[in-house]
Amino acid sequence: MNEPCESPNGRLDWLKSRLQQAGHKATHQRLEVFREVIQTDAHPDAETVFLGVRERIPTISRNTVYQTLQFLVDQGYIAPFGIHQASHRYDRNTMPHHHLVCVCCGKVSDCTQSGLNLSHFAGFENWGRIDALHLELRGICSDCLSKQEIASS
Amino acid sequence: MNEPCESPNGRLDWLKSRLQQAGHKATHQRLEVFREVIQTDAHPDAETVFLGVRERIPTISRNTVYQTLQFLVDQGYIAPFGIHQASHRYDRNTMPHHHLVCVCCGKVSDCTQSGLNLSHFAGFENWGRIDALHLELRGICSDCLSKQEIASS
């Protein structure tokens, strides 16, 4: 896989050729949604992308932006930021700890093993002050793994 | 601060006395919402808590559950799980990296310094297979820090 060129126009040309290679259409809308995401370091949300693209394509619909962003994520051209959860969740454990999340069944396990704390993240004084650290390890739990083995055997 | 007792009923009694100490009412609804969160390791969301509590208090409203959960978080009796974002966000950088998030202005910066990768998390073989690692460092960026200094001087 070729790496994308760093300049915005270079990356757009890169996306164009990769879309065509993959048999997808390099539409104006797709390219402009992609441009909107790559031209900033701000990790924008869908509404921000929509407002930005609408400056250039006034008739674009919100739905197209949502679909296109999802398409670009599915194809690996952009990444979803962090881990989005549909709803707020609550934890009975108020002590600092990490989480193991099964992407298959959604189960969350606490992980109290520290080995990692704020002291590992010196060197960001110029960024500002770091107060907290949230770590999620994502994978497939042993229950789901064994179910997959049974299913494939 | 006294630590909560481990048994559910012990923790409920503990909450009751702490609420009264703090001048808050130890209502049936509050205690049952708290019970619903602490009786499971599943890190439930608001709807799950609502459905569970409704088994015991059929007239409870969804709104009360939402408010009570927020109250319990504000008072430190339970913790919010992970990091909830109102909306999906997108990242032009598809390589593995971490994020620095300013809780004040919401700005997100990439952090490519690794020093941390999956190899640090051996020892979870019995949990299952870990595929990915998401780390967020949260704090206040230098811009917001200097604004605060100006405001307080």
Add this chain to the structure above:
DNA sequence: ATCCTTTTCAGTAATCATTCCTATAAGGTC
């Protein structure tokens, strides 16, 4: 260029989680 097929787009309606608003109800104090 014409026709056909498939993909993509726009616009509206629906859904889901959450918050806002307001009147009622409950708890604690005198």
Add this chain to the structure above:
DNA sequence: GACCTTATAGGAATGATTACTGAAAAGGAT
């Protein structure tokens, strides 16, 4: 028990996202 404050219930409103549907556009074959 009257009074004051806090908490609750219920419904309406909001915001983000998805589902649905029909129109438009793009590509390929003739």
